[in-house]
Amino acid sequence: MKAVVYESFSATPKIMNVEDPTPENHGVVIKVEATGVCRSDWHGWMRHDPDIVLPHVPGHEFAGIIEAVGKNVQGFKVGDRVTVPFVSGCGSCPECHGGNHQVCGNQTQPGFTHWGSFAEYVSIHHADVNLVTLPETIDFTTAASLGCRFVTSFRAVVDQGKVSAGQWVAVHGCGGVGLSAIMIANSIGANVIAVDVTDDKLELAKALGAYATINATNVADVAEAIKEITRGGAHVSIDALGHPTTCINSIKSLKKLGKHVQVGLLLAEQATPPIPMNLVIAHELEIIGSHGMQAFRYDAMLAMIKSGKLSPEKLLGQTISLEESIATLTNMDKINPPGVTIVTHF
Ligand SMILES: [Zn+2]
Ligand SMILES: [Zn+2]
Numbered sequence: 001m002k003a004v005v006y007e008s009f010s011a012t013p014k015i016m017n018v019e020d021p022t023p024e025n026h027g028v029v030i031k032v033e034a035t036g037v038c039r040s041d042w043h044g045w046m047r048h049d050p051d052i053v054l055p056h057v058p059g060h061e062f063a064g065i066i067e068a069v070g071k072n073v074q075g076f077k078v079g080d081r082v083t084v085p086f087v088s089g090c091g092s093c094p095e096c097h098g099g100n101h102q103v104c105g106n107q108t109q110p111g112f113t114h115w116g117s118f119a120e121y122v123s124i125h126h127a128d129v130n131l132v133t134l135p136e137t138i139d140f141t142t143a144a145s146l147g148c149r150f151v152t153s154f155r156a157v158v159d160q161g162k163v164s165a166g167q168w169v170a171v172h173g174c175g176g177v178g179l180s181a182i183m184i185a186n187s188i189g190a191n192v193i194a195v196d197v198t199d200d201k202l203e204l205a206k207a208l209g210a211y212a213t214i215n216a217t218n219v220a221d222v223a224e225a226i227k228e229i230t231r232g233g234a235h236v237s238i239d240a241l242g243h244p245t246t247c248i249n250s251i252k253s254l255k256k257l258g259k260h261v262q263v264g265l266l267l268a269e270q271a272t273p274p275i276p277m278n279l280v281i282a283h284e285l286e287i288i289g290s291h292g293m294q295a296f297r298y299d300a301m302l303a304m305i306k307s308g309k310l311s312p313e314k315l316l317g318q319t320i321s322l323e324e325s326i327a328t329l330t331n332m333d334k335i336n337p338p339g340v341t342i343v344t345h346f
Pocket of ligand 2: 089090091092093094095096097101104105106107
């Protein structure tokens with residue numbers, strides 16, 4: 001099969017012909033119809049993720065058609081249209097038994113723990129636990145955009161932030177995660193304040209329902225600006241970028257008893273930001289992590305998509321070819337167009 005392969009970190013990947021994957025007994029092989037290009041792929045390529053073994057194929061947010069099925073798989077067959085959350089659980093550890101596959105101790109992540117979806121085919125483990133059947137109404141390009149940023153935001157806003165109608169929600173960073181969070185929080189009836197450093201992303205945030213926007217380069221203190229708009233602070237604030245500045249701004253922008261949800265990855269030298277624990281104690285703030293979402297929670301999200309409450313297709317950016325994904329990946333820290341870039345030609 002054709003795949004994007006890198007043989008050393010930070011060196012330009014190549015299109016190569018590699019052996020087709022075969023399914024594990026508990027797994028499937030999926031013919032990739034669409035796959036998103038994500039900042040996590042860039043982090044992996046930069047060696048910010050210690051799990052990656054070279055040579056490697058990136059890609060973790062995709063949708064496609066089952067091509068081959070392992071002999072122990074019960075619930076899926078060749079030809080099924082499916083997607084998977086980027087964290088796949090093992091189905092048999094204490095976390096999985098507790099319904100928390102997103103923090104499985106034996107988790108697999110295509111594009112990190114094994115070869116990913118920047119390829120014609122991708123192998124998925126423990127298929128019965130991790131596959132999600134796609135409704136016919138959702139096309140592959142939109143479905144690919146769900147697997148990482150959209151589901152992560154859904155869990156952050158709905159399951160972890162427990163956002164409710166009328167609350168103030170601040171979203172720091174308006175990339176794919178942030179814009180998804182804005183759409184989801186708005187659909188629940190929250191008043192969302194979007195923060196970014198680029199006006200085009202803030203315009204998109206407004207179009208997706210943000211009540212107010214703040215360009216962080218135009219204000220002296222982002223947290224104070226949020227407190228002014230909300231008259232006291234946000235009930236829930238999300239760092240959707242993953243940077244010490246956005247993390248700390250998010251915590252400082254909370255009202256008393258507020259919740260900070262960390263969604264953006266903090267890696268490498270940014271992994272341990274100086275959290276203002278004095279505020280956490282004095283204001284009884286909650287600091288919550290959010291990491292992917294379980295496959296079984298897709299039903300709630302897909303129902304909101306079906307009813308028209310959520311429109312993930314509005315977050316789509318460019319569609320590109322597998323060849324073009326190389327430049328998109330390697331320039332991710334320099335060129336970052338609005339919306340989710342999806343590979344649709346293989
Ligand atoms: Zn991703
Ligand atoms: Zn597990």
